[in-house]
Amino acid sequence: DTEVTQTPKHLVMGMTNKKSLKCEQHMGHRAMYWYKQKAKKPPELMFVYSYEKLSINESVPSRFSPECPNSSLLNLHLHALQPEDSALYLCASSQGTGYGTEAFFGQGTRLTVV
């Protein structure tokens, strides 16, 4: 199984809503990531979890709150977002041994903030 599964695939939310994005992998990977991708731009790193601990936060606004309940799951909790937060949110995972290995990406959640 080389899949990273993200739900939902699409999400429309208002600026006062609270929602969560979910990501799951069963490859035994110990590093998991959240990326934000705007149209015609590269993926932009938001957070890295290594062995279930937050290791990198790229100065992401607090309206985005990551959570790693266990080694297979990664959530991104959203609250009071702005329209400019509309983007494709990609989850990825890798072996996380510190030795560069393939990062597997999920299909993404296309988020629209209205």
Place this chain on the structure above:
Amino acid sequence: GENVEQHPSTLSVQEGDSAVIKCTYSDSASNYFPWYKQELGKRPQLIIDIRSNVGEKKDQRIAVTLNKTAKHFSLHITETQPEDSAVYFCAALLEGGSEKLVFGKGTKLTVNP
């Protein structure tokens, strides 16, 4: 921190021609360089990668070259086919450090039949 520059931003070739995409990186300590292909509406997928102890790697029609001294690495696609049309991203990672993969801005490759 690491910075990755990628050129060109768009590339159009005829089917059967070769395509070359070039990247430079700023952190001489970076030692892992993957290339990702992203088709419209789909996830990025790894197509080839190279480590700093290797100068060239080839996989069928795809090859990557690395010049550590100049901090350049390039993707070469030979005998291009229409299904090669996509956005290609280079990236760099410092192994043994944080798991921070830094991407170039991407190259939109169009292969015309």
